[in-house]
Amino acid sequence: MNVSTVTDGIFRLSTNVENILFEGLWPIPNGVSLNSYIVKGEKTALIDGVCGWDGVPEELFAMLDKIGVAPESIDYVVVNHMEPDHSGWIEDFKKIREDFTIVTSKKAVPLMKSFFDVTNDIMVVGDGDTLDLGDGRVLAFAEIPNVHWPETIATFDTKSGTLMPCDAFGSFGSIGEAAYDDQLSEEQIAFFENEAIRYYANIVAAFSLPVQKAIAKCAPLPIKIIAPGHGIVWRKNPQKIIDDYIRYASYQKGPCENEVTVIWGSMYGNTEQTINTVVRELEQNGIKVHAHRVPEDSWGDVLASIWSSTGVVLAMPTYEYKMFPPMAAVLDELGRKKVLNRQAFRIGSFGWSGGAQKELDEIMQRHRMNWSFLESVEFQGKPTEEHLTLIKERCAQLAQNIKDAVAAK
Ligand SMILES: Cc1cc2nc3c(=O)[nH]c(=O)nc-3n(C[C@H](O)[C@H](O)[C@H](O)COP(=O)(O)O)c2cc1C
Ligand SMILES: [Fe+2]
Ligand SMILES: [Fe+2]
Known part of the structure; x- marks a missing residue:
């Protein structure tokens, strides 16, 4: 004392x-x-x-x-x-x-x-x-x-x-x-x-x-x-x-800063193969990037980053017809804290059916989070060069959307 x-x-x-x-x-x-x-x-x-x-x-x-x-x-x-x-x-x-x-x-x-x-x-x-x-x-x-x-x-x-x-x-x-x-x-x-x-x-x-x-x-x-x-x-x-x-x-209601929080999880490295592309593209477009892997990084770290971030990238595979569970848990907590109105983009790998998107939609609705999503990029197994090119384009668009939102506040 x-x-x-x-x-x-x-x-x-x-x-x-x-x-x-x-x-x-x-x-x-x-x-x-x-x-x-x-x-x-x-x-x-x-x-x-x-x-x-x-x-x-x-x-x-x-x-x-x-x-x-x-x-x-x-x-x-x-x-x-x-x-x-x-x-x-x-x-x-x-x-x-x-x-x-x-x-x-x-x-x-x-x-x-x-x-x-x-x-x-x-x-x-x-x-x-x-x-x-x-x-x-x-x-x-x-x-x-x-x-x-x-x-x-x-x-x-x-x-x-x-x-x-x-x-x-x-x-x-x-x-x-x-x-x-x-x-x-x-x-x-x-x-x-x-x-x-x-x-x-x-x-x-x-x-x-x-x-x-x-x-x-x-x-x-x-x-x-x-x-x-x-x-x-x-x-x-x-x-x-x-x-x-x-x-x-x-x-809480945004827009916040010219920052993006990338939250990602991956079991076998398929979704993970997109993360470098995401981070590089956003940084090249002048956006500060915070990247967190779940479940390794704590909710506390994710929340601290996302609180000042106007943008969010979510990258996760499908798991038992739903979303990779630690991602669902983190998103649910973000909903409880009322992290609202973010500019967002989702990426993810699946094996045969997909299902992560459906759970994401449910969480967004349940907490009325009102995030503006670009069209998701999903792929079976590994991402191809075409997928990576598409992800780059979407990240450039996301960077622009973030800057526009921040400029309009
Ligand atoms: C326990 C478990 C459950 C899975 N459940 C599904 C599923 O319900 N639907 C599906 O399309 N893929 C399912 N998959 C397959 C994964 O989504 C697929 O292997 C994906 O490429 C993993 O990406 P990652 O390497 O980024 O983790 C499952 C995989 C595991 C290990
Ligand atoms: Fe206190
Ligand atoms: Fe207190």
Whole structure:
């Protein structure tokens, strides 16, 4: 665990988590930080006690000692969100003192009972409510439902202009000593930008409409600092992460960037024989290509790539009269995340009957994905030179369609 000063009277407590699947599902090759904040007026509040992973309360006591905060002086625990990576520490906190007040949303109350058996000392807050900590420090609250669960709120310190928006404006990536944008090089910021899009695509993507509503609600606040529940704190340029999130939310419906994600799978190398042609042709036409093989590459990687891609190429064989199963699983997940309106093209090998196309059509319909497909190129067994020529032509057309869509946005 690590402690640092965000601004006068506000401190960041953070721990990095690595070698887990986030939400039990998403690989995080570069880890993730879990951030809590201590806000000191005459009274002290803890925002999002997240530090349950590495030995609370001893670790926590040591950190609080460093910033001169007695653990028993924490009067309020603000729970912006009930997911355990923000609230999982309540049980431990009860061991420090029994009579602290939990500040949370109305929708969190039943979850508080079912997750932690807490029913007493809950202060319910919603839009427009405030909590005066004394010494001129007033916390204001805003409901930001479905970013990421229905009960989520954001907390704003009106004295310093610090927004603590929980999962919003977050990113993956473990953080060392330097946790603030003003301490990081351009390359380090670019690293967290990549981690932010992976985080957004994996965790937040399905809630892009609520994200847009949350941004509309929070952006008019006099924000000077954004201190999210995951990732770096934006002190020099908080507008950057707001603008990035506006862009990420817009990617759900597309068009996105001049990029294409090639998702492919192959059992015996027949479909695979087309992939070099696809990648080369798209790159020669000025499109950035992300290529992922399934099932080898994770859904998390595929989602991170496709989220900013205007185009998609799907290449897979037929398998038991349907689509190569890992491709169907990935496409179903893309449908759940509402990856909509992409420019698309499918390629695939079959042995005797085909069937992959039918399942693809079903998945597109089931999730109302509204992808615009060029005519598929299917071949029995190996692709011939004619097939490869046709694939080249289609990829050139796809590149053009992508550029036209991006230019029209
Ligand atoms: C388990 C299995 C099931 C298959 N089911 C079908 C099928 O239902 N219909 C069909 O046309 N081909 C089927 N095939 C044949 C493959 O689609 C064909 O061999 C294709 O060329 C494989 O392409 P790949 O090398 O890119 O994997 C099946 C192959 C396997 C191994
Ligand atoms: Fe969450
Ligand atoms: Fe979270």
